[in-house]
Amino acid sequence: MNNLLLFLQKYYYWFVFLILEIVSIVLLFQFNSFQGSVYFTSANVMSGYIYEVQSRISSYFSLQQVNEELTSRNVQLALEISNLRKQLEAGEDSTHRAVSVSNVLNDYPNISATVVNATLNRTNNFLTINKGNADNVKPEMGVMGGNGLVGVVFKTTEHYALVLPLINTRSNISCKIRGRGYYGYLRWDGKDSRYAMLEDVPRHASFKKGDLVETSGYSEMFPEGIFVGKVEAIYNSADGLSFQLKVRLSTDFGRLRDVHIIQHTPDLERRLLQDEVVKSEEKEERS
Amino acid sequence: MIVSFLRRLFFFALLLLVQAFILNQVNILGYATPMLFVFFLLMFSRGSSRLSLLFWGFVMGFLMDLFTNTPGVGAASCTLLGMIQPVLLNLFVPRESPDDLEPSIKQQGWAKFSGYLLLSTFLFYISYYLLLAFSLAHLEDLVINVVGGTLFTFVLMLGLNSLYIRS
Numbered sequence: 001m002n003n004l005l006l007f008l009q010k011y012y013y014w015f016v017f018l019i020l021e022i023v024s025i026v027l028l029f030q031f032n033s034f035q036g037s038v039y040f041t042s043a044n045v046m047s048g049y050i051y052e053v054q055s056r057i058s059s060y061f062s063l064q065q066v067n068e069e070l071t072s073r074n075v076q077l078a079l080e081i082s083n084l085r086k087q088l089e090a091g092e093d094s095t096h097r098a099v100s101v102s103n104v105l106n107d108y109p110n111i112s113a114t115v116v117n118a119t120l121n122r123t124n125n126f127l128t129i130n131k132g133n134a135d136n137v138k139p140e141m142g143v144m145g146g147n148g149l150v151g152v153v154f155k156t157t158e159h160y161a162l163v164l165p166l167i168n169t170r171s172n173i174s175c176k177i178r179g180r181g182y183y184g185y186l187r188w189d190g191k192d193s194r195y196a197m198l199e200d201v202p203r204h205a206s207f208k209k210g211d212l213v214e215t216s217g218y219s220e221m222f223p224e225g226i227f228v229g230k231v232e233a234i235y236n237s238a239d240g241l242s243f244q245l246k247v248r249l250s251t252d253f254g255r256l257r258d259v260h261i262i263q264h265t266p267d268l269e270r271r272l273l274q275d276e277v278v279k280s281e282e283k284e285e286r287s
Numbered sequence: 288m289i290v291s292f293l294r295r296l297f298f299f300a301l302l303l304l305v306q307a308f309i310l311n312q313v314n315i316l317g318y319a320t321p322m323l324f325v326f327f328l329l330m331f332s333r334g335s336s337r338l339s340l341l342f343w344g345f346v347m348g349f350l351m352d353l354f355t356n357t358p359g360v361g362a363a364s365c366t367l368l369g370m371i372q373p374v375l376l377n378l379f380v381p382r383e384s385p386d387d388l389e390p391s392i393k394q395q396g397w398a399k400f401s402g403y404l405l406l407s408t409f410l411f412y413i414s415y416y417l418l419l420a421f422s423l424a425h426l427e428d429l430v431i432n433v434v435g436g437t438l439f440t441f442v443l444m445l446g447l448n449s450l451y452i453r454s
Binding site for chain 1: 307308311314318320337338341342345348349352354355356357358359360362363366367369370418419420425428
């Protein structure tokens with residue numbers, strides 16, 4: 001007994017060390033699931049608030065740039081409108097799609113938010129935005145910037161939310177090549193925050209450099225047709241069975257500030273159908 | 288006692304803020320982010336209580352994680368550094384030095400002090416990035432991040448150290 005006490009007295013710090021390490025590892029693994037706690041991240045009240053104050057101050061330094069961007073975006077939109085109007089007058093069928101996209105967007109009311117913190121140079125980057133549960137922001141909602149797709153809401157607290165942007169190796173979004181109809185998955189390789197990879201594009205697909213990439217509308221997070229980026233280079237996949245496209249992202253994550261959260265209205269019919277299929281598959285597996 | 292605790296707390300808060308608001312935004316070519324906050328743990332004198340080293344390390348890492356969205360990663364590697372700091376320091380002390388030696392150029396000499404900082408930072412970076420990636424899949428990136436970060440942090444530490452002495 002005495003020996004045991006002496007032993008404990010001498011090496012107690014080993015136990016403390018082990019306990020602290022276990023606590024850390026538990027924190028690490030908890031964060032890696034969607035259900036895990038969000039209070040130990042930059043979306044908690046303390047660091048969220050500090051970051052918000054910092055970003056409010058630093059936002060003044062980039063006002064000129066923001067203005068320029070807004071102007072150029074305005075011009076771009078004006079051009080697009082005049083183009084669409086011409087097509088409408090000509091009575092072409094291609095207007096149908098543009099109209100349907102704007103209809104879909106109406107079904108998805110948005111919440112605007114401001115990015116208060118962002119990382120670019122890690123393999124798992126996150127954005128913190130200043131809207132949370134109190135503003136009806138929920139996990140797995142889509143996030144859009146002025147120039148295109150940004151990412152998906154990962155976790156929320158009362159007044160802040162953590163967004164999983166395209167430039168996170170865990171991000172995985174179904175996209176298609178505009179006007180060609182071929183689908184693929186947009187993933188990030190963890191290197192350059194300006195580019196992402198569109199993977200699993202079939203071998204027989206026809207496309208060229210400079211083609212535009214947009215969301216496919218397969219998931220409920222985003223409507224069809226939100227701009228993602230431009231094809232910059234074409235590679236073969238590692239197994240040679242599909243193409244891998246390097247996509248120049250339209251969103252500049254280094255300067256992202258104002259974003260919109262797309263509030264999805266759950267498509268009940270689609271949900272029910274998916275659930276049914278999953279259930280019947282499970283049954284088949286069991287039998 | 289209280290004065291030294293307050294001084295330590297001040298140093299702690301200062302490093303934390305500098306790290307969170309300045310150094311976390313810095314990186315060279317997408318790699319090599321400096322982590323100056325480990326300097327806090329390395330400055331504990333020889334013979335410091337191992338318990339306090341562990342707790343200061345854990346709290347430091349935990350608070351850093353809040354700012355970088357890496358819960359547990361910094362806490363685990365800082366605790367590890369707190370555990371091995373006394374061993375590392377003992378490797379780099381000259382013979383017949385006092386038991387409560389404070390790590391510095393004056394006490395250890397250039398070579399030993401630099402060696403101490405470099406090795407400790409290097410070990411910290413390895414544990415940090417291994418936990419962060421949790422795989423050896425991108426070994427090249429890992430090596431670049433670790434070596435670049437270590438050197439960058441080392442240079443900053445020497446800078447901070449010279450400031451510290453003058454004031």
